[in-house]
Amino acid sequence: MRQILTILFVLTVYLVTAQTGTIRGTVIEDESGFTVIGANVLVKDTDRGTVTDLDGEFSISIAPGTYSVQISYIGFQTLTIADVEVVAGEVNALGEIRLGDDTQQLQEVVVTGKAIRTTEAALMTIKKKAPAMLDGISSARMQLTGDATAVEAAKRVTGVSIEGGKYVYVRGLGDRYSKTTLNGVDIPGLDPDRNTIQMDIFPTNLIDNLVVSKNFTADMPADFTGGLLNIETKDFPEERILSASVSLGYNPQMNLTNDFLTYDGGDTDFLGFDDGARALPVGADAERIPTPISGNTDREVGDFIRSFNPELGANRETSLLDYSASFSIGNQFDLNNQREGKLGYIFSLSYRNDYTYYDDVFYGEYQRVADPADYELIYANDQFGQLGEQNILIGGLAGLAYKTKLSKYRFTAMRLQNGENRAGKFTIDNNGDAVGQSGYIALSDNLEYNQRSLSNFLLNGTHVLGESGWEIDWRGSMTISSSDDPDIRKTAFTVSPVDTNFVAGAGGNPSRIWRYLDETNTVGRLDITKNYTFRGENAKLKFGGSHTFKERDYEILFYDIQFFGGSTSFDPIPNDVLVDENIFPTGNIYYQSGNNTPNPNEYNSTVNNTAFYVSNEADLLPNLKTIFGVRAENFVQRHTGRDQRFASGDPGGNNLENEAVLDDLDFFPSVNLIYSLQKEQNLRAAYSRTIARPSFKELSFAQIIDPVTNRIFNGSLFSIQDWDGNLVATRIDNIDLRWELFMEGGQIFSISGFYKRFDQPIELVRLPQAATSAEFQPRNVGNGQLFGLEFEVRKKLNFISPALENFSFSGNVTVVESQIDMTNAEFNNRQLFEREGQTIENTRQMAGQAPYVINAGITYGNLEKGIDAGLFYNVKGETLEIVGTGLYPDVFFQPFHSLNFSFNKKLGAEQNTTLDFGINNILNDKVESFYQSFEATPQVFNRVNPGVSVSVGISHNF
Template sequence: MKKIIATVLLLSAFLPSFAQTGTVRGTVTDRSNGEPLFGVAAVVAGTTKGAVTDFDGKFEFQLEPGVYNLQFSFVSFERINITDVVVDAGEVTVLHNIMMNESVETLEAVVVSAEAIRSSETALLTVKRKSPALMDGISAASFDKIGDSDAGDAVKRVTGVSVEGGKYVFVRGLGDRYTKTMLNNVDIPGLDPDRNSLQIDIFPTSLLNNMMVAKSFTADMPADFTGGMVNIETKDFPDERIFDISVSTGFNPSMHFNDNYLSYKGSSTDWLGFDDGQRSLPQYAKETTIPTPLSAIGGQYTEQEVNTFVNSFDPNMAAQRSTSFMDYGVSATYGDQTSVGSGKLGYIFSLSYKNSTKYYDDVVYGEYQLSSDLSRNELQYSLIQDGERGESNVLLAGLAGLAYKTHLSKYKLMVMHLQNGESTAMKLNIDNDGDAAIGQSGYQASADNLSYNQRGLTNVMLNGEHNNSNGNWNVEWKLASTFSNMVDPDIRRTAFTITPSGNSVFSPGAGGYPSRTWRYLDEVNLVGKIDVARKYMFLGEDAKVKFGVSHVYKQRDYEILTYNMQFFGSQPDFGGDPDKVLEDQYIYPNGPVYFQTGNNTPNPNAYNSNLNNTAFYISNEFNPLTNLKAIVGLRAEKFTQRHTGRDIEYASFGENGNGNNLDNEKVLDALDLFPTVNLVYSLTETMNLRGSYSRTIARPSFKELSFAQIIDPMTNRIFDGGLYAFDGSWDGNLHESNINNFDLRWETYMQQGQILSVSAFYKTFQDPIELVRIPLQATSTEYQPRNVGDGTLFGLELEFRKNLDFIAQFLESFSINGNMTLVKSEIQMTDTEYVSRVNNARDGQTIENTRPMAGQAPYILNGGIGYDNSKLGMDVGLFYNVRGATLTIVGGGIFPDIYEQPFHSLNFNLNKSFGINRKSSVSFGIDNILNSERRVDYTGYKASNQPYTRYSPGTSFNVSYKLSI
């Protein structure tokens, strides 16, 4: 005990001396290109106290409390004196944005106040201005100022960007196929395995350094993007300790505290985003022969085993009424850096939880056709499902990062896990038209649909960076593995057909028998890459050559299992109540109810796919003329995709039929070259003229390049894999699309982050992939990805950000910003599509052999007015966003085109920080002030738009509180 007391007293004696010092940290960059400067001397003026910057341009040293003038010097660069640097005991003073100019001759030192370099936003604009690629972005400084809680909210403010559902980024109006999202410059899949983009609302802004959107291609980037590539960069060495705790809540008057909310009984762990086994596949369900009355009569199973098998299915089949709760969330982020040996250790941890509830009482899912009467323009409905939908969505995200840095090297390890669970319950009225619609039987029905989607993603990323002593050589390597799992356990659909007399029955030719569906997806994604950069002199100017190699391996296993209810004898009267269907009195042998498998052996809806993509690139950045920078590169990708699967005919008849069966066979195999040229001409120090050319590619996904037929039990719509051939309209040869990209941009940068830029871009598409309504399938609603005719698009882009102090000085805290993208796209129709449109043209309608490109919006508008007063700690903004009507699914034959209609999003945001050091802040927001409706519509010649999908999200109010400890 005496030793412990003595130790405590000894530490107490030393701790005050440690607490008497403060820490100064900062970053020094080259003003000419935004790159970090290695070896800059940072000292207190008139002393030798200080440090030298490392390869990241970072420095750190300790000083006693006080106010200091710091001096920065570097060979062939102007000296900088920074005045009024305040150092407090036990605190960290951060100087984000120290930018040095090259010096032609010895000049007096540049003197800057410390207050002028607190924000890193200017540094980001320098990177953007000097970037070899055409690039836009948003920095951590903007995150703090605006108060956006996650990356999904923040990225909306980037030029030419729109965000779908608050999660997925579209660039320049191009859809998901042409946009790529990366994390720390590594390709990782998202929670939705069929999307090219990562769900970005999972990242709290306190975790991020910046988000950059590349709109032109350079050879060191993956070639499979066209509209843009979004890179999310997380912090590794926080400049100052981060300990942020935030809570949020949201209220939508049309959705929350609503007694009509629809849900159903799930499992005890649904609130954590996964099922605890309540919805697991019953025993014997995967056997070739499952327990049925016929198998019991044949002696394979007993009657009791049949009864037990049916009873093992969850008996809850009806959507239940309950009261919906508000949205809520909580997140915590902690990070710091410390000295370890001769290096520094940085660490950051983040955990977030979101629970959201949505209720729509006006959902509509419609199927429409062109009338068989060519003189009639109005569309004819074939099926309308309308009613109510309740959703409960849980997202749990955890991230941990460690980084260790010596003077010449850095190592980083990041582990991330995402867990998402969404429970959905629906009550729909079904109206099928059997009179005028082609291929329909005609009936009325009511349906209860229940589903649960569970997704998990684990990513582990390890990378290292190494530099030589003079900073001329840089080697960076990355290894990443991602394991994804998606399960739709026990999707239930119970549809009672309403007879003319008003009775509710199950009818296979109408509403159908009750069904249960299980879907499983497992995917592995492995990435390895190494990049080497060498700085050298060319014609007396700085130049850089960069080369590297990478390999990507992906594998997916997918399976769908379905089970349909049957009746061994006459059908009981259930009184239209789905929850009565599996009562014990009706289950065999007590009653006629049993389940029959809908799965062939082998299963046509099971497949395994894998791909290997090996890439090599070389790129050279140099100045061939004064003020002209050229970045010339070439990338090669050897891409091979293999597939194991079969179509329905082979599954039914085997080798005796004419079906197709693939066993790890190549479905894509190509060596592609992707040249790129980027030119940047500096008209002045703050004004650039850019031009670029590149070749990129868009490849089909695993699901698209398969034989799978995937039915959405909630809407009864069917996705057919692109390997299926349809006589006369599609040969089953789905392949990649090659794109040529041309860009031209003029940009000028002004003080206080003001900017003005004008861009033009042109793209050509060879055999683009689009989702097409299958014309031959009139009795069911089926879609398929297909290569269509060649396409082109031409676009213009305008961005501005301007303070209003030019009008009057009292408006200095106000600013306006906006960006606008206008696009004209055109697809040359295939002969099959053109003929089908001509044969179904309305009287007086002229059919051209071109149409707009699917997935390409004709315009994007982003605009806002902001008030930013740092003295008050207040930032207020009103933001507007809209994306023009976009062709989503290509029609054909009797089926009209389907367009996503504009959603006029007007949002208000206020962020107010409090306290001496602004350690706490409150944000308040209003989303969808205009109460705009989400609409995807069928369109026709001189016809009123009719609903494919419609619902009203309503206006929502959200409040969040963040405390920085």
């Protein structure tokens, strides 16, 4: 009987819902952009009405028809929206409804319901009134421009540049000084050593807005300098979301080519993870593995060798087109006729498969020569060939929200799974005339697989305590992530005039690496706000705290092939190396472990960061808003690990057991002044102190080799001659100025200036002591500073001619002059290789800081025809990538001129179907980094050619 009653209840609710429609909207103050809580909303000539909730939102269910909706609130003019059409089973979303102060106009204002969709204007109002200097893009603008993912939308934000097609950098500063948060909470990305998350995983129909804070306020985390990008996802969709999309991409260089390099993996590679085909063989992690001299039987040794996958060579096959698909659903509904509140939900699932193939990839290692009269660089090691990559990304996002009039609860869960299969064939040319090099030619096959996963959970509550002016917001988030590289294989045949074989001192013996990384990130945050009146004006006191706990476990296991009784000649066919006749005891091949006990490439690190802050916002003088705040962060990072000397039994080596490698208590003051020159003009000034801290990897004894380039990363804890192993955080003083002019329709013009002073910045330095291999280490270098100017304009072109009504221009330029004062060690090393006619100064450009960033775009938008098109250009200037010393010159990343075109056409009477077309890298530019030295011809450090790609897609809103 209970089941029958339940079914009848559900059917009744469905029939009632189907016979009514819904009117929804959000009421905001026109002057401040803040939402209005408790505004009265009445459907005229009916008994239906409600009041707005803590988000300023309302929802009214009513029979089909055409109505007038009246919104009123004490101190504001009454607004009536006429001709609001209600259709059974559908939502009429009125968008943001702006109430003006009642001193502006006493009589009631009547407008039509179709016209009030001003999300972009609301964002401009928030930008104008915000304590920090903000730039951003709203969901309305994303919908207008047709941007499919967050990374496409972020390209349009002032001062933003995109790295690798997925990571956001602000003001030309690198990843160390940029930060990304999700719904106001720290979240690590799929690359655990980056501050920024992959932005191409977020579909724009789930995003409320993207906002970049250019300067610090006390309620923000202090570990950013260039900018803090926050992604705010929807919790209560304004309208029902039910959409699906598919797209195809084609690059003549990468897709449908029969030269694509790959290798056989597992059956679940298409889902972004390995099924065990690359798993570490049983017993391989033991302290002693079976070898001819380990005391094991011949059969045990042979069986152990055969437990390793025998495939060591890359295969060629035809690559497919790039393709992707996504599905999103979301809605909100009232519970029990609104007496119990509202429930909202949102869900998205996306899948992407991309192919990348470079047929002329080049990695170079170059040196200066001893003769100061010889300017040209000589090569130490050149590696060139072909590289194929297949990248799978699956993303899922689910959210559930419950809201009453004065409280809101939200739960969000996100899961990302990423798998990248890489295979390469290279020729290695080693120059025996270079310092530390033996001289050889080798043919190398490289096989890699990286699988990464991230699971994030957020629980958030917001409470407004009646009319007391108090608001409480609490958030708790946990992220569990992993990044594994199972069975990285490198097989390099050394070529001689007589034969090809394996030579340990040249191309090396065939090797295999397993890498494991697991990390947990837990954040708790509490913010309390008190709204009050100061001298007749609104003021705000805000205080709160947070605690972040992070833990990482990392391990590398290494194995290589050895030859019992000596090596013999081999045909250069990698897949023939591990055939039965070559395996011990029939042959002479066996595997040797390169892992000591304890393992020097294994560590555990933790971070505890406890923060408290207080800030106050008030108008101390007419038209002058002041925001004073201070934040305290107690940051403790502990490390358990050891160096190679200790792991090899030398008691003089270093061994850390849960030792604090970073223990800092810092105070971060901030002052923001906003002077309102006119209603639509602001003059801003700000000072703040922020910080940039080393990562887990940087504060370790880890030695991590890139199996493709053979370049080695060394953790900073290694003390090497002029480096004491004591890496400390970088503290930054920031001064910002901005004049901004806001115009109707989201148009804007602004000029900004900024200055930053860096105390002991961290940069990646080439180790001069490592002559036989290319090794790098993060170090504190001399103090630095930079000066910058930023210009932004967003303007419709109808001022030129009425025929250009639908055209707009947006552009922003950031120009920066940076300077590092070298340490004595760096300055002396550079002077050792000073060229004739050269005068080495003790200052240089800051690593990672682009001297300029340019974003420009011309867009065409016609809402009636459902057409949106744009041509967008982005470039950042020549940037110091790696600091060279002495024998090794600096490496500079070259400007990459990105010119992209997009076209979107909405189809159907309701414009629910959208066709997308895009062309990327129209200029066919290459991604390159060069060694540069005084009067020398630049030489290639890295070079790949991404080619020109074309994409086409279709999406439909059901």
